[in-house]
Amino acid sequence: MPDRVRKAVFPVAGLGTRLLPATKSIPKEMITIVDRPLIQYAVDEAREAGIEQLIFVTGRGKSALVDYFDQAFELEATLKAKGKSLDVLECSNASFGEVVTVRQQQPLGLGHAVWCARDIVGEEPFAVLLPDELMRGKPGCLAQMVEAYEKVGGNLVAALEVPDSETHKYGVIDPGASNGRLTEIRGLVEKPAPGSAPSNLMLPGRYILQPEVMRALDAQEKGAGGEIQLTDAMAKVIGRQPFHGYRFEGERYDCGSATGFVIANLAIALERSDTGPAVNDFISSLRGA
């Protein structure tokens, strides 16, 4: 049985330029999908997978994101005095010591953001979740991955098929043999030039990694776009440790873009019993118009 995954890194120090002007003063992870900030969905997914420590790699202007997980005494007292339920706040209250933050002083890339958490992660396997990639599944994407990881160990990344015309935007897998939802990884390439991708299996932002990936990041080598890329560091441990892609069962919404945000809002509003019927009626009325 491989070592248990207890810690998850949430890189949230990016500038979120695709969502300007909103992200000028609001962290992208605090924009809401229905009535919850994006970060809540990623934290719920991590907790469901058994994660005990949430490590946020933050930067300037991201304090609202960390404050969100504090207990809001005044708000709770006011709600109580009005006889209102506090249940809705429960998921946003971190337990003592559950949240740890570290700063990335400059947005030098995803790999650099993950590396900033190296001392907190230490010498144990860790998960990485990109909160702007909203994953829906039953169980959640990371819980599915943890179950697969317990069988194969090593490094395991979520894998998702995209149209060939989109591979240049992502980290892409050079696949080996497949067994059910698992595919061996022979190589990884970040943002391949159009037409040169080794497959159409991309990395949608969920990873279970071994500390050796942190060691590979120590080199601080710049890759695609002049950024320190997580994909390049992962590629270095292929062949030295088991490395698999996992095709998770569920939906993925790319909330790093305005279109993805709108689609995620609609999909989740339709799923929920409190909002679904009215939103469905509204969509039907638009179709009829």
Ligand code: UTP
């Ligand atoms: P993105 O590629 O989506 O970059 O980062 P971004 O800055 O958030 O958004 P755009 O492209 O400018 O609109 C993927 C993830 O990596 C984090 C981001 O916060 C996001 O969760 N990240 C990226 C960092 O934490 N630091 C970085 O230097 C870069």
